[in-house]
Amino acid sequence: MDKTDNIYNILKELVKYRCVSGRENGISRAIQKMTAPYADSVSSDALGNLIVFKKGAAENAKRLMLCAHMDEIGFMTTSVSEDGYIKFAPIGGINYTAAAFCEVVFENGTRGVMAPEVDRKAKKGEKSELGFDNCYVDIGAKNRREAEKKVSVGDCFAVKPSLCRLSSGRVSGRPVDDRIGCAVLIKALEQAERFENDTYFVFSVQEELGLRGSKTAAYGIMPDYGVAVDVCASFDTPGKKDGPSRLGGGACIKIKDASVMCDGDFVRLLQRTADENGIPWQPEILTRGGTDAASMQTAGAGCRAGGISVPTRYTHTPSETFDIKDAEAACRLVSALVGTRL
Ligand SMILES: [Zn+2]
Structure with missing residues (x-):
């Protein structure tokens, strides 16, 4: 410094x-x-x-x-599916609405995107809540074998860091x-x-x-x-x-x-x-x-x-x-x- x-x-x-x-x-x-x-x-x-x-x-x-x-706050990999998607556990208080469709980065630099399992647009009167049990991470792998070359169970990741200056001296990012x-x-x-x-x-x-x-x-x-x-x-x-x-x-x-x-x-x-x-x-x-x-x-x-x-x-x-x-x-x-x- x-x-x-x-x-x-x-x-x-x-x-x-x-x-x-x-x-x-x-x-x-x-x-x-x-x-x-x-x-x-x-x-x-x-x-x-x-x-x-x-x-x-x-x-x-x-x-x-x-x-x-x-x-x-972030996430820890719990399993990799047959078709190469990553399931995870939360580390800290996650806002899944905010995390959905964000780019995530693993400790080793591997990148992915967080996605909800289904279109969670609620039908009238139906409660629709995102959570770790209905979201997954897509790292672009074609199958489990490909995914496991990049990510192991226990690996942590977080939403991509960023920082930008807004107007009036205000700053936004994470x-x-x-x-x-x-x-x-x-x-x-x-x-x-x-x-x-x-x-x-x-x-x-x-x-x-x-x-x-x-x-x-x-x-x-x-x-x-x-x-x-x-x-x-x-x-x-x-x-x-x-x-x-x-x-x-x-x-x-x-x-x-x-x-x-x-x-x-x-x-x-x-x-x-x-x-x-x-x-x-x-x-x-x-x-x-x-x-x-x-x-x-x-x-x-x-x-x-x-x-x-x-x-x-x-x-x-x-x-x-x-x-x-x-x-x-x-x-x-x-x-x-x-x-x-x-
Ligand atoms: Zn704090």
Whole structure:
């Protein structure tokens, strides 16, 4: 990584890696390379979490864990049919309407397309739902023998990565969840001027399967404060009116989601830090979803947990859309936080 690289360029590099939950080795190696020049130490644990450490200047420095997950949702091959089609199991929460007819890429680079078994246009009164049991992947093979030269049972794959700039500084593609959080942490590590707290930048694994990596990482680190840096819902599209966060409104400071009630004092500290540094922010209140904040809060003896998020439309689809200014605000807030004595 170059000092001149902005968050967009870092993200563009990070989305190239196909790393479904439990298969994060490739991106972990890339982030290790990008962060090592700015870190006091870099290590990884048994689950595969990458832990980048910066020693704090304060006496009796508190331990601060910042966490963004490296994994993405995807699929695992379960069988290959006689005529060469691939059946699969889901890894994480899949939106099949979004995945249908998308190009998918396997770990070894093999390409295919996801297709529903039948035309799922529902007859009147009939429920039509797509799922892993009625979708398959067509890699173009003529039969099982051909297919098995390319794909084995147990191989993982994901919808093709992409990234494009829309108008007004907005960006769309996948996997934005949570490579944008990783990009925010990498940039914050590089640009922060001082570190008051013993700061652990954790790039976690298996978040999409139930916040697994951050749980063991937090148990190992035993932080006093934990902050998940992730995407959150945006409530500014037609028909969506039930939340405060929107694109362009600044970094989201999490108050609650379905998995966590953030520490009230820590939420106020984050809000104050944003105000004092002129960083635009907005409250985040979600009725659904969860992030690594929940597992950090309850791992071991627990910690004071919070979240800094980038509001994102259409999460878990090939068109996850966010505003680059919100990501920059999130990055400035993380940089300000590491320089604030906790
Ligand atoms: Zn996420």
